[in-house]
Amino acid sequence: MLYREAGQFKSTYAQDQQIFPILQDRVAIAILLAVAFLLVPAFGNQYWLGAILTPFLIFSLAALGLNILTGYAGQLSLGTAAFMAVGAFMTYNFVLRIPGIPILAAFVLAGLCAAAVGIVFGLPSVRIKGFYLAVATLAAQFFVLWVLQRVGWFSNYSTSGVITAQEIAILGYRFDTPAKKYLLTLAVVAAMALLAKNLMRSETGRAFMAVRDMDVAASVVGIPMMKTKLLAFAISSFYAGVAGALHAFTYLGTVEPEAYSLDLSFRILFMVIIGGVGSILGSFLGAGFIILFPIFLNLASGWVSGLFGVEISFAVVSNLEVIIFGGLIIFFLIAEPHGLARLWQIAKEKLRLWPFPH
Amino acid sequence: MTVPQPIAGAQRVGEVVLAVENVSLSFGGVKALVEVSFDVREHEVRAIIGPNGAGKSSMLNVLNGVYHAQKGTIRLRQGAAWREFHDMDSHEAAALGIARTFQNIALFKGMTVLDNIMTGRNLKMRCNFLQQALWAGPAKKEELAHRRAAEEIIDFLEIQHIRKTPVGRLPYGLQKRVELGRALAAEPTLLLLDEPMAGMNLEEKQDMCRFVLDVNDHYGTTIVLIEHDMGVVMDISDRVVVLDYGRRIADGTPDEVRSNQAVIDAYLGVAH
Numbered sequence: 148m149l150y151r152e153a154g155q156f157k158s159t160y161a162q163d164q165q166i167f168p169i170l171q172d173r174v175a176i177a178i179l180l181a182v183a184f185l186l187v188p189a190f191g192n193q194y195w196l197g198a199i200l201t202p203f204l205i206f207s208l209a210a211l212g213l214n215i216l217t218g219y220a221g222q223l224s225l226g227t228a229a230f231m232a233v234g235a236f237m238t239y240n241f242v243l244r245i246p247g248i249p250i251l252a253a254f255v256l257a258g259l260c261a262a263a264v265g266i267v268f269g270l271p272s273v274r275i276k277g278f279y280l281a282v283a284t285l286a287a288q289f290f291v292l293w294v295l296q297r298v299g300w301f302s303n304y305s306t307s308g309v310i311t312a313q314e315i316a317i318l319g320y321r322f323d324t325p326a327k328k329y330l331l332t333l334a335v336v337a338a339m340a341l342l343a344k345n346l347m348r349s350e351t352g353r354a355f356m357a358v359r360d361m362d363v364a365a366s367v368v369g370i371p372m373m374k375t376k377l378l379a380f381a382i383s384s385f386y387a388g389v390a391g392a393l394h395a396f397t398y399l400g401t402v403e404p405e406a407y408s409l410d411l412s413f414r415i416l417f418m419v420i421i422g423g424v425g426s427i428l429g430s431f432l433g434a435g436f437i438i439l440f441p442i443f444l445n446l447a448s449g450w451v452s453g454l455f456g457v458e459i460s461f462a463v464v465s466n467l468e469v470i471i472f473g474g475l476i477i478f479f480l481i482a483e484p485h486g487l488a489r490l491w492q493i494a495k496e497k498l499r500l501w502p503f504p505h
Numbered sequence: 506m507t508v509p510q511p512i513a514g515a516q517r518v519g520e521v522v523l524a525v526e527n528v529s530l531s532f533g534g535v536k537a538l539v540e541v542s543f544d545v546r547e548h549e550v551r552a553i554i555g556p557n558g559a560g561k562s563s564m565l566n567v568l569n570g571v572y573h574a575q576k577g578t579i580r581l582r583q584g585a586a587w588r589e590f591h592d593m594d595s596h597e598a599a600a601l602g603i604a605r606t607f608q609n610i611a612l613f614k615g616m617t618v619l620d621n622i623m624t625g626r627n628l629k630m631r632c633n634f635l636q637q638a639l640w641a642g643p644a645k646k647e648e649l650a651h652r653r654a655a656e657e658i659i660d661f662l663e664i665q666h667i668r669k670t671p672v673g674r675l676p677y678g679l680q681k682r683v684e685l686g687r688a689l690a691a692e693p694t695l696l697l698l699d700e701p702m703a704g705m706n707l708e709e710k711q712d713m714c715r716f717v718l719d720v721n722d723h724y725g726t727t728i729v730l731i732e733h734d735m736g737v738v739m740d741i742s743d744r745v746v747v748l749d750y751g752r753r754i755a756d757g758t759p760d761e762v763r764s765n766q767a768v769i770d771a772y773l774g775v776a777h
Contacts, residue, residue, distance in 0.1 A: 160652045166640075342638040349637035349648055350623075350630045357613045357624050364611035367569060368691065369599030369628040378634065425615065 150498040166344060183333055188326040197325030197398075203438045204329075204336045205393045210418040211343055211430035212386025217416070218425035219347055220379035221359025222272050223280050226265075226287030227415045230384040231391025232407035233261040233291060236301045238392035239310045243303060250315050250396070254335070258388040264291065265384025272376045288409050295404040302404075309403045312396040328397040335393060339386060344427050346382070355379055356425070421479060423488025432487040440475070444468040518743055519547030521582070522727060523568075523695060528577030530563055536751050537563040538574070543746045543756055545695070550721055550728045552742035554735075554762075556771055559748040561731045562608055565697045568729070569603045570595040581695075599628060604693035606684045608700045608731075614673035618664060618683050621672055622655045625690030658686045662716060678709040685716060689724075696720065698730040702737055710734065714741055739763065747771070 150171050157163040167173045187200065213227045237257035241248055248256075268287035272280050295301050295308070302308050315322040315331065322331050346352055354375045357365035366372050395402045414437060422433020448464045451457075459467075483490045523545040530538040538560045545551045553561045566572040568579065570593035579590045581601060588601070604625070613621050630651065636644040659668055662682050667675060672683055681701060688696055701717065702710045718741055720726050732738050738745060739759040747755040747762055749771040755762050762768055 160649050160656070161645075164649060164652060345640040346634060346638040349640070349644060350627055350632070351634040351637050353616065353620055353624045354627060356616050356620070357627075360613035360615050361611050363571065363595075364607065364613065365624075366595045367571065367599060367605060367611075368625050368687065369596055370624075371596055382634070 150495060150501075152499070164348075166341075166348070180337065183337075184330070188330055191326070191329075193325050196329040199439065199442060201325070201329050201332050201398050202394075203434055204332045205390050205398055206415065206418060206438055207431045207434040208336045208339060208393065209387050209390035209415050210422065210434045211340060211427060212383045212390060213415050214419045214422075214425065214427070214430045215343060215347070215355070215386065216379050216383035217419055218423075218429070219352060219359065220355035220376065220383075221276075222269070222376060222379060223277060224269075224284040224380075224383070225281050225409065225412045225416065226268055226284040226291075227383075227387050228407040228409065228411035229268075229287040229291035230261045230265055230387035231394060231411070232295060232404060233264050233384075234258060234388030234391030235395035235402055235407070236295055236310065236404075237261070237388070238396060239312060240301065240303075242313045250317060251335075254389050254392045257392050258385040261388025261391070262381040262385040265380040265387075266377050269377050269380025269384075272380065273373050285409070288412060292404045292407065307403065309401055310395070311401045312399075315396055322397070332393050332397045335389065339389065340427060340431075343386070347427065351378070359425075417476075421476060421486055423486030426486065426488035428491065429486050429488030432491070436479075436487060441468060441472055444471055518549045521545065522547045523582070523729075524580040525564075525568070526578045526580065528564075528567055528574045528579070530560075530567055530572060530574045530751075538567070538748075539751045540577070541748065541751070541753050542577075543753060545727060545729055546743075547727055548721065548725050549743045550717070550730065550741055552738045552745045553729065553731045553748060554733070554738055554745055555748035555754075558750075559771075560751040561748055562699055563751075564748065565605060565699050565729070565731065568697060569593070569598040569605050599691065602691070602694035603697065604688035604691045604695075605697035606681075606688050606699060606701060608703065610677075610680045610684055612672045612680055612684055612687065615671060617669050617671055618675070618686075619652075619655060619659070619668045621683055622658055622686045622690045623651060625687040626651050626654065628691065655690060658689050661689075661719070662686050678705055678712075681705065681709075681713065682716070685713075685720075689720065689726075692724075693726060696726050696728045698728060698732075700731050700733065702732060702734055710737060717741060 152169045155170055157168065162168070167176060188196065191200065209227055209231060212230075213224065216222050216224050234254075234257045237260040238253045241253040241256050242250065245253075264287065268284055271283040275283060299305075302310050315328070322328050347355070354365070354370045357368070357370055358372065358375050358379075362372065365375075391407070399406070418433035418437050419430065420433070421436055422431070423429025445464075445468060448459065448467065452459045479487065479490075483493075521544045525544070526542050527540045528538055528542070529536070529540055541560070541564065553564060555561050563572060567574045573592050577591075579593065581588050581590065583601070613624060616624070630647055632644040632647050636642075659665055662685065664679065664682060664686065667679060672680060675683065685698070685701065698717065702713050705713065714737060717728060717730070721728055730742070742759060744757060745755075745759055745762045746753060747765070747768050749767075754767045754771055755765040757765070
């Protein structure tokens, strides 16, 4: 009864084209944002803010970037971590080499650099698709890391290749505690998620989906194939680049190129697949599942041993966690191949009718 | 931005707007089209018929740039001026006002009916992606204006009840109708329909015929269609061109074509 759109009549197209046409969704989003912006920083402890929520937001953003490319435009990519690395290292360099540059400007410029790299490595998509394209984007993964390791300029000639992110300050206000860094990350991620949502429900998003669903028909209705695919790569890499910049500046603080290995690209791809291909919400759900769930399992194992008074050895617990996590991934993929976002959508459809079956 | 307004009164068939001259297309050793010539007049319903494998779909694919003919020219009238093509690409064809539907439905399956139809209007949208991301002023206004135009087409095709349904979930007959809608959304001057009534039952065929004739009547759109149902072809088309093994074997009014010996031979076979 709670989630029902009965009685909410739309009498103009503007009302019908709203970002969240259903009142309950608008209320839910408003509450969620209020909690995230006000309650969480006020009551969250340092560990939760710095080590769990901030990386969750950052990986959500990276997954969102990949989702734009893979989920909406249908171009498979394994180069996400490389684009993140470009974002991280270029932000460092912009702050280092342009004194007094506002940090947000550095994020945007670094994102644009990542977008440029993304366009270059997206060029094969003009001719190849599917798994072959995924393999072609591996080139980005290897080439970018190689350059960052070999060319000293990028890490300011540090011998280990490690960079230490500079202090973040906006108009003299310093973001030096986990809570402040969390708020900055949250603001950037929320703003970019909103932009992505808008973009995907307008002409560019439809062009992406058209290319994904049926490329011959897309070009017959006049969608320029090459421009659309490269734009998808550019936007996706921009998102990944900003995520990388946040990863270095608000989360880790010190990073080396090896942190952005193929492993990370795969992790982000799994977030997209588990969360929901072609869904903004799915990017957040997928990142939440992959990042938050192992922590939850860890806590749960503690509760279980406390409850039954059984002392479980640390090795057994960590192995069990991996087994349960793997099992759940398989379960979710079998239960709903379209990801958690689709499960959520089905739940909403059911709620709309509840308590009646039809 | 204007919503397409029906033109009052039935359209009279006018001058030639599209001329296909000696077009040849082959795939390796297979000759799909051999020296095919025909023309299409303004506001006319022009049918292309022929047995399976005659090259009908190839002909449409050449007309809107999916295939590239090796020989021959296509001339298209734009207002008073003629434009000549040896080789057109599909993006260019769309920009010139040529829209089409496919024999095997080529809709964007993951998108809703409304989004599919809106995609048909993409060439008319001017805002760049940054404006769209901000959903501010002009981008929003443009989106709403085009939504209005898309809704006109939804009304015209009587598919209001499914506008928010993903196309992949619709039955075949409705998908065909949505595909016509997507083509109409571009406000084409020339509409190419590849077997719009294939696989439909009698009622669906009647509906589709009505839509095709209405499009032709109300918007004055010139239509080239491929169809296997001879009843439909003879009923709704002004002139018919017949292909067989990639060659043109007849061209004329439905009555002329029906009584043409070469056409009868091609369809029924002939003793050697």
